[in-house]
Amino acid sequence: MEIRVAIFEDNKLVRDALEAILNGTAGYTCCGVFADGNHWENDIKRSTPDVVLMDIEMPGLSGIEVTQHINDLFPEIKILIQTVFNDSEKIFQALCAGASGYILKNDPPNKYLEAINEVYNGGAPISASVAKKVLGFFANKNVVLTSPGSTDYQLSDREKEILHLMVEGHNYKTIADKSFISYETVRTHVKHIYRKLHVASRSEAVMKAIQQGLS
Amino acid sequence: MEIRVAIFEDNKLVRDALEAILNGTAGYTCCGVFADGNHWENDIKRSTPDVVLMDIEMPGLSGIEVTQHINDLFPEIKILIQTVFNDSEKIFQALCAGASGYILKNDPPNKYLEAINEVYNGGAPISASVAKKVLGFFANKNVVLTSPGSTDYQLSDREKEILHLMVEGHNYKTIADKSFISYETVRTHVKHIYRKLHVASRSEAVMKAIQQGLS
DNA sequence: TTCAAAAATCACCCAATGGGGTATTGTATC
DNA sequence: GATACAATACCCCATTGGGTGATTTTTGAA
Numbered sequence: 001m002e003i004r005v006a007i008f009e010d011n012k013l014v015r016d017a018l019e020a021i022l023n024g025t026a027g028y029t030c031c032g033v034f035a036d037g038n039h040w041e042n043d044i045k046r047s048t049p050d051v052v053l054m055d056i057e058m059p060g061l062s063g064i065e066v067t068q069h070i071n072d073l074f075p076e077i078k079i080l081i082q083t084v085f086n087d088s089e090k091i092f093q094a095l096c097a098g099a100s101g102y103i104l105k106n107d108p109p110n111k112y113l114e115a116i117n118e119v120y121n122g123g124a125p126i127s128a129s130v131a132k133k134v135l136g137f138f139a140n141k142n143v144v145l146t147s148p149g150s151t152d153y154q155l156s157d158r159e160k161e162i163l164h165l166m167v168e169g170h171n172y173k174t175i176a177d178k179s180f181i182s183y184e185t186v187r188t189h190v191k192h193i194y195r196k197l198h199v200a201s202r203s204e205a206v207m208k209a210i211q212q213g214l215s
Numbered sequence: 216m217e218i219r220v221a222i223f224e225d226n227k228l229v230r231d232a233l234e235a236i237l238n239g240t241a242g243y244t245c246c247g248v249f250a251d252g253n254h255w256e257n258d259i260k261r262s263t264p265d266v267v268l269m270d271i272e273m274p275g276l277s278g279i280e281v282t283q284h285i286n287d288l289f290p291e292i293k294i295l296i297q298t299v300f301n302d303s304e305k306i307f308q309a310l311c312a313g314a315s316g317y318i319l320k321n322d323p324p325n326k327y328l329e330a331i332n333e334v335y336n337g338g339a340p341i342s343a344s345v346a347k348k349v350l351g352f353f354a355n356k357n358v359v360l361t362s363p364g365s366t367d368y369q370l371s372d373r374e375k376e377i378l379h380l381m382v383e384g385h386n387y388k389t390i391a392d393k394s395f396i397s398y399e400t401v402r403t404h405v406k407h408i409y410r411k412l413h414v415a416s417r418s419e420a421v422m423k424a425i426q427q428g429l430s
Numbered sequence: 431t432t433c434a435a436a437a438a439t440c441a442c443c444c445a446a447t448g449g450g451g452t453a454t455t456g457t458a459t460c
Numbered sequence: 461g462a463t464a465c466a467a468t469a470c471c472c473c474a475t476t477g478g479g480t481g482a483t484t485t486t487t488g489a490a
Contacts, residue, residue, distance in 0.1 A: 124343060188438085
């Protein structure tokens with residue numbers, strides 16, 4: 001079985017080089033080459049890649065946005081971000097967009113092939129400089145650990161609705177008006193939400209909601 | 216120049232094996248082997264390592280705690296965490312304690328040597344499985360980046376004191392008692408603190424205080 | 431189908447919190 | 461001496477948090 005790789009890369013030289021390397025190596029097929037992310041959905045559907053090699057900096061839709069979208073619609077596709085950036089902000093945005101690995105643009109071809117193979121097999125290749133930034137991010141910080149899997153707080157639909165309005169900054173009275181229920185009922189829902197989220201104030205609840213995408 | 220490596224590891228077999236490998240390889244010296252972290256300060260001062268190889272699971276002080284302490288007192292020493300854990304919580308605690316790299320216990324000796332060399336030269340080696348957990352941590356999360364440097368909020372001493380008591384969970388009344396001032400004065404201070412921190416609730420203030428070490 | 435559990439609704443009480451203002455005193459600093 | 465600021469203290473009032481109890485509706489399981 002060959003690994004099907006799609007390339008998103010605005011630089012034609014790099015694009016062609018990557019395509020040549022992939023097609024010239026046993027075990028890899030380049031199933032699509034795209035200069036930007038503007039038609040990503042069609043591109044992905046028609047090329048059916050196993051792995052996407054994504055450039056961060058592209059005209060139109062950025063690689064970060066495209067990564068986010070592919071990740072949403074085709075979560076089974078692994079995305080390998082290639083970057084030249086020393087820009088922490090971009091790196092962390094890319095991390096949050098849900099890529100499977102990070103490789104530097106000036107890594108040699110064999111590193112590229114290794115990394116593609118690694119993500120395809122469920123691994124998570126990270127280039128040294130990205131790894132350093134990531135470790136630096138955690139170092140001496142109290143990162144709030146949201147143990148994955150326990151993000152289901154069993155909020156009812158109504159409770160989610162109320163929480164959403166809280167996140168938007170409404171007070172009890174306006175929430176009551178918007179939801180067509182009484183002030184006291186809003187308060188009851190909020191109390192239940194607090195219990196389920198294990199928090200004791202509006203701001204904590206809002207923070208948890210945003211961090212965990214509950215809103 | 217040889218790289219001086221100190222080993223913290225409770226398993227004698229592993230400990231001896233690592234020591235033998237290090238002393239048997241050109242470029243590396245094992246300057247100390249310790250079965251636990253109970254005397255870490257003396258151990259570090261006397262062995263003067265460049266790199267510490269740290270086991271997470273140790274009797275007495277855990278590797279995470281010792282890492283934190285070494286990082287506080289001897290920030291120039293690089294710490295390479297070795298772990299068998301699949302335990303996300305431990306991994307992230309270790310990440311936050313400020314280690315420089317992460318290696319798996321069942322990695323082969325040459326990986327160990329490579330990793331030691333890498334951290335010594337300012338790199339950040341991460342084993343595949345740790346990398347995966349780290350990427351998973353960021354995936355699809357809105358990680359809040361606290362821009363370092365803007366942490367001076369010009370709180371007065373009294374205000375810091377009050378904030379500290381707030382972090383400890385005291386309410387206005389007990390803060391008033393502990394500080395020998397009136398309830399209303401506490402409220403005034405709290406209002407000033409909120410303005411200076413640009414927050415609007417106790418929990419936000421406490422969070423900011425903890426994140427930025429203001430308490 | 432019936433019964434129990436959970437969700438959604440509403441109400442009342444009370445304490446704590448947050449935001450606004452005002453005011454006095456002392457201590458710097460200019 | 462004037463100005464600024466910290467620390468102290470009090471007032472009013474809206475909002476929030478926590479507890480208790482109740483009715484109705486929905487849902488799921490026996």
